[in-house]
Amino acid sequence: MTRDANIQAQERFGAAMNSGKLEEFDDIVAVDCVDHDPGPGQGPGPQGFKDLFTDLRSSFPDLHLEVEHLTATDNDVAFAYTVTGTHQGPLMGHPPTGRAIKIRGMQIGRFEDGKLVERWGSSDEPGHAHPTRTDPAAMKIIRALATGAAAGAAGTTALNTLTYLDMVWRARPASSTPEATVKKLADVTGVKIPGNDEERTNRLAGLGPLTGLVVGIGVGAALGFTREAGYRPGLLASSLAAAAGALIGGNGPMTVLGITDPRTWSPADWASDIIPHLAYGIVTSAALHALDPPAASRPH
Incomplete structure (x- = not known):
């Protein structure tokens, strides 16, 4: 796949996350996708991403991914991002606090045939206001x-x-x-x-x-x-x-x-x-x- 196609696939992933149309992951994530840095309780493949973001969006209905800088090759897409949202639903046993979060991070994704097959990610958790921390x-x-x-x-x-x-x-x-x-x-x-x-x-x-x-x-x-x-x-x-x-x-x-x-x-x-x-x-x-x-x- 070309560099532009990989960027387009990554943009579709972000749009699905922001809109809540998580069924789009079936066309973007390979069944055997390997996530080296999965979220809490995340399972394999596209279903794992759908379950993860279903839970996150129930906790943060206004969850939003903003890409700040992106670079790509014919195989990989790397980008820096900011995720924002408001804690309005239960999260890992914690009741909603109404507090806003802001998480900065970086991600690298490897694509084959227009689908994400491998992912690495890192987020700057110490730098954001965690909703379950002391008020x-x-x-x-x-x-x-x-x-x-x-x-x-x-x-x-x-x-x-x-x-x-x-x-x-x-x-x-x-x-x-x-x-x-x-x-x-x-x-x-x-x-x-x-x-x-x-x-x-x-x-x-x-x-x-x-x-x-x-x-x-x-x-x-x-x-x-x-x-x-x-x-x-x-x-x-x-x-x-x-x-x-x-x-x-x-x-x-x-x-x-x-x-x-x-x-x-x-x-x-x-x-x-x-x-x-x-x-x-x-x-x-x-x-x-x-x-x-x-x-x-x-x-x-």
Whole structure:
């Protein structure tokens, strides 16, 4: 066959793929055609191509092949292409996402008597937006939560540091309210802390401070989420919001469970609680602003 005839056969193949007239493959693909790079589950010969593109077109009804550059000889046709489509139907067990795909690739086909008898192909999968990959919107939320959690961890470190310095300065003992809160919560919910008396006491000593970490990191993650949602207050407002969130998250359960009553606190008690939480708010807010700057100051 001549070069022009081979090009015409390849163009018919692309037209059949784009139009969905897949029965055309019976006249274009040899029965014993060898595909060295078949698609998922693709069988032999023209029927294999028909089945493959039937499945693909059910997943991507607007599937379209665009040839960007083509060269041919009396035996072979080689071309670079782009395939586009929208994921509107199930694909290998994945539900439709509505996302667009764009796949670039290259193909070489060998023709005899006007039919494709051998094929090699390669597509640039890392370079296209795969419809089953994680949704960018979900990734933004995950990134916002992680950024906020990191900022909250920094703020918690500041809170703990000031608390320990206060213990050193005033020679006061560590607060037992976190452990008492965990113990009371376990009693109320019926959760048994395992071990003998000494082991339970030791476990409570570890669980108590962990609740503070959970609150500090959790408040930071919540602030990160609200920033992603569009609420981006200034440094002062976000510092106060973080401090208030940590105060409520830390003291709220203790008050509800009857471990402490803020109404009975002395001025020194209030100072020893509020000042570290203000430090938490300032450091958390500053870290969050540094890790997630306003859109106007982000690099483009």
